[in-house]
Amino acid sequence: MRTFFLIKPGEIELKLGNKHEFTQRLKDQIHRRLKGLHFDLEEYPGRFFLSIEDKDSKLALFVLQHCPGINGVARAIKTDKRVDSIVQAAIECAEAEVTSGAGSFKVETRRSDKSFPLDSYGMSVAAADAVLERFPALSVDVHTPDFVLMIEIRERAYIYSSTAPGPRGLPVGSQGKGLLLLSGGIDSPVAGYMMARRGLALESVYFHTYPYTSLEAQRKVERLAARVAIWTGGMHMWAVPFTEVQQAIARGPREEANTLMLRMAMMQASELIARHIHSRAIVTGESLGQVASQTAENMRLAQSPASLPVFRPLIGIDKEETISLARHIGTYDISILPYEDCCVLFSPKHPILKPDFGELLAYFESLELGNVIKTSVENAEEKVLHFTDALKEYGYQIDPGNHEQTLMDVGV
């Protein structure tokens, strides 16, 4: 048996000029993410339809709900356009809702096929009458129904009741590629999620200072990257060994500037990687005023080594909101694991709060970090987090051992 999903694309509908390209992107994304499963994806104006074997339906729904560019996903019944068939499907749909305890409903019909014999209202009434006759305990409530029975009459008729929300936004890649500065904290994974929903394909960079920081800290960031990758559809991560850069900064005479210098060095390294991977932007999780170093003056200084635009999607978001987003995207529990990823030994006792831009820029130049930063980037380790790795983080597995590549749901 096969399950049939009706997929409602997001903002694509608004982008008249690029509509075709965006639609193609979303189709590609769905195909890539469901690779290894048997499914059919059909595209009609304003809707995609996915049909997949029942055993894989739970995973397919999970994947679709994490795919930017999708507004919502509904399990639907597909029929021919005879009124009888539609009414029969409506009863079938209502039965599932009644079984799970619903007491009231309403029917909404959309009719893009204007040659259909009944108008929208007429079709809704016909379906509602039949449902009420079959389930006399149900009542109609047009304001706050327990469920809405949707009938869409297009090239065929589609009947569904509940729609699972998607991430909305734009398909990943439709705005090009960005480089995410990822740490083990709460903010940067959320920033990645937000930019993925704005259509950026993301790679990420992580700076580690082994042995000052532990391998557990690095593993934690990899897990975070895998969780962000559920939204981005897989992700490359560049693990940059930054110990020597940090040591070179620490050897400088101005301890109070260490944190700022480190941020500038990271931005310079990120710019090198971003150029290498043809990224159009750099993404950080900074939020104005959240910590002493996240001031406008400090951000100006920190971003000065980069020529690409620096996107800071959390800039105007407070910590509570960020935490709630982190919980929503499933990164919070990992972010709060106690492995620190920047060594306190290097943190100045009295960091600079109001930097003198010109003076500190000159100090950064005087440290002559260019070569040591370049070497660190050359020694960066590229880790590929496949979409299947992301699925594993959430307890799903596309089993490559099976020749037919069937799906094994190991449960969440």
Add this chain to the structure above:
Amino acid sequence: MKDVYLDWAATTPADPEILRSSLEPSLEAYANPSSNHWLGRQAKQSLEESRTSLMRALGISKGSLVFTGSGSEADHIPLLALLHRLKPLDIRRAPHVIVSTIEHSAIDCQIRALQKLGVEVSWINPDSQGHVDPDQVAARLRKETVLVTVMGVNNETGAIQNISAIGQRIKDTAQGIGMKKPWFHVDAVQMLGKLAMREVPDYADSFAISAHKVRGPRGIGALWLSRPLEAFACGGGQEGGIRPGTENLFGVLAFRHVVEKVSESLENHNVHALMLESRLIEGVSRIKGALLVPQRRPRDAGYVPSIISIAFPGLGGEIIVRALSDRKIAVSTGSACSSNRRRQGRRVLQAMGVPDDISFSTIRLSTGPLTTPEDIDAFLEHAEDLYRKLKT
């Protein structure tokens, strides 16, 4: 490169011969020692012979030995017995215990849990050298005091506690103020194999030991008791009703044999450990900036020679542990440094008044009978090199 294992206080490499030779008889005596058939009786006989032999190997002729699942569990039994004394409606008579602040977490954490349930606790800090003053213990005794617990040898500094003096002062003071002498428990887990145990029963009411610290298997410990106590955990009545659970005959057999072996070689092991200690202390003195915590000389009678803490100021203990580990040298920070608390030092060293920046940068070395002078040299060489390279 050869692995260098300098973490004997954490655990020891098991003695393969003893483990193998203990397995065979435990396979033969497979029945439950509590069963009343002949097979059960055979198992019971083997168990009781081992108990007697183990006590003999420890040099102890009085009291009884109860087998447990670990040293921690052996520590818990006298502590949890306090639960019988808790009378929630009568807070004036809440039981009172005296405990040092340098105890292993098996004691420290359990006492804190009991404290939450209403037990009153007097904590005693050691002096700056890591030793608990017997007078301080005596000064805190009061009529409600039912338990005193002080460890035999500290697992981070190697400091030997003056158990005999503490036991004597408890006895004298209790007599002086006309109270019943409180129970005196000694966590002797780090003492076994390093110091003779035979005199401990003269001044303590109970002590805990563990097999895996002396090359035995994990999962077997023992509690010596001067007299039975009313244990809190109950069940099938095994081990005199003090530690329920079907007995681990394999563990008991192996425990017996490793203790017999270690008791015979106690003097040799000590000579070996003193030689390694001298080499280590002398070597550390040549590493610029490094220091012993607390400061001590070779052959200092206040410490076992096989456990020693060394600070590398300006470099976090867990960082040097990690970097040494990459070079196949195993040492430890003594206890995991909670990394989400900024510059958090360590409980035992803090209790001694060691400043946070020193305790944060301290590692613990512990040696054993298989440790070689070359192991110490390798540690010294790499520690010096890493300290120079990584110090901030």
